[in-house]
Amino acid sequence: MDSFLGLDALMLARIQFGFTVSFHFIFPSISIGLASYLAVLNAMWLWTKDETYLNVFNYWLKIFAISFAMGVVSGIVMSYQFGTNWSGFSDKAGPVVGPLMAYEVLTAFFLEAGFLGIMLFGRRKVGPGLHMFATAMVAVGTAISATWILSVNSWMQTPQGFGVNEVGQFIPEDWWAIVFTPSFPYRLAHTLTAAYLTTAFIVGGVGAWHLLKGRSHNPGVVRMFSMAMWMIAVTAPLQVMLGHEHGLNTLEYQPAKISAMEGHFESHEDGAPLILFGLPDQEAGEVRYALEIPHLSSVIFGKGWNGALAGLDVVPDELEPPVAVVFWSFRVMVGLGMLMVLAGLWGLWARWRGNLGATPMLWRLMVAMGPSGLVAVIAGWITTEVGRQPYVVYGELLTADAVSPLGAGAVGWSLVAFIVIYFAVFGAGVVYILRHMLTPPTPKERGPNAEPGPTRSAGITPQQQMSNRDPKATEITTDATGGTRA
Template structure:
């Protein structure tokens, strides 16, 4: 298809399924913690607005959680179908890590999810809060193990290679590998920001429509506080993550910066350019001299390895990661601007009626998820041509499938994912478009014999909307 090789098609297919999947766990992580926080505030302050918001978002959470689980199952099968040599050569490390995720996080979430979603009138308030907190904790534990596995693939330690297979020799080194603290922090903060932007956009939608109820105002206020607090922390975490990547994956940083050589004696910050992998240069540069040195080395004339310092076959595709990184950073700056603008509007007493701010918040609704996707593209494409950095090349990890087979499976995934998960996302947006008063008590009038049995059942039927 389109002149692509089997390897390229396998990578595109996995990238496509991961891209669809990652948006759901990101919102799950953020919403679970948000719900726990709302419920705790309700028990503490006895303010029914917090309970109303918690019940409102729990129904949207149920839909999102179900889609996250279903979309994640596909990737587990892809390890065996499209990446069987990766499983055979490195599965001794990644397999147990994913098993730990199931044993610790998935069982914890599954054990308390039913109580959190359906147990409002069936268990005590303290027990229900405990169940909600356990679900939130489960999402964070799940993220931990997934990021441990991915971070080990980026910065592998604690292993030895025997007969072409990776054999774990020190699990503490594997679990606490050099990049995991930075990647975990960066991803969890990204999930919180993406959720805050989703919540803020929902509140802005209702405020623009004239629905200034206490629940909508509280939703807007909490979301803007979260963005204002977390956005600058995320920028600092991203800087530290970049320094860690420079230490362990310098070729990735060189590709991100479009930095080909060190002839100038310093590293400029290229704001705009078109990296050309064939000509080995970045065309049409708009650069700030010395700014790259200051950011990457914290010195005026500091240098980093350039792309020409690495063999051509070991260079990531700078043409792609140069722009995905800038999309992520640009959206991060926009998030910070939104938080500051909201703080100024709050100070002026205009947080709930200043239409330019509300429009800005509404437009920024998907920005967190787009930034997450751009960040993951930067991370994964920037690791190439390695699937386990410096240990196992991607071309040696892919299964022996033909181009027609991979083309057919990729097209099938595209059609099914757009239909199934596209419908799910539209349903979530329809739920969010309803004010909290319309949904917050929907699932609590059921008789015992009508009790929902599945997460999706916690949300209203389409006919109810």
């Protein structure tokens, strides 16, 4: 059998798509959340005339522009693989998937692209009202884009509304059923909330970093940290509830995925345990060294204390998903979700006590958890997509039947090229973003729209920039302990 480093063409194509999607998924997760955050900041500035909102807006606008550009480029590259590596999928599912992808371009992408230039560069040219409208339209466009993409993915997970023609292609019969599949509303809500939560932790982590650096006198730093903690306090518990509902839906339509997530190799007729940790052994059909809580899995899935749950023993061996990958990626996602809820509750407690701006331990936690949203969305994506295996269209089209008839060498060397180019090109963009995050927002922060005011010049440190700040712009209330109030 043709192979590249011991891997066949199918596995290499899966690795390549997983690599490019993982890179791509990072940037929309940031841009979807940041677009809405920027719309809120701009609206608050227009409403209150508080320059702090405008400074924070201009600060994050630069990061949004880079993230949006990298998301577009990585998405285009990823879509080409449908033709190069997955021609079987394109041939059979193209009549359903193709129009949905086209609708995403015609509605969401054109909306974003049409108003993005006004958002970035047009504040002084079109006036505050139209600029606010453009900013809102970009935010709406990112959400619509996610809606169409998740509609495609949901159809692949829970397909319906189609027939099969004489050559084996999936032919649309009911577009409403195709777009609004049983898993679509849960998947959409869970993913959009994840994007907002991801952005909140990035913003909160950056704010916490500058607070730890002694920049609590900077109103922009305090404002971004306070807003992020509010968002986390609301969305983290909401995300847990949405995840639970999504899990119940998955149990109904993809029970094998749930069995892999829970590590249930065997069916349980009198209550299934919740396995917290362990080492799944798929060949032996067991989780070794399992740390478990009796009956709790049945309770979580609404079956009652002694409710029955099916395991992988009712699934043919060749149709079982890779249990170890799904088992651990699910636990990474859930573990980070619990830490996010803890961070939100800690923030509420500190705010209630009046010392949100004087809690260094919370700041350190937020810095450490700054990238946690990105890790969680990748872990969630792995759980969803690997848990669907061995199908690319669940129950209808095997992944092995969707791959292109390519040699392992061709796919392998293109994968190597992707890795080198992605880390070089996107690595440069990430370095720019991180360098920008290490400097705080300044009074009269300039955005891409080149508003007048001081800029970060070569050779000028952030401390020197802050020494030139407007004293009135940095007034902030202090509590009895000398800390700042957000």
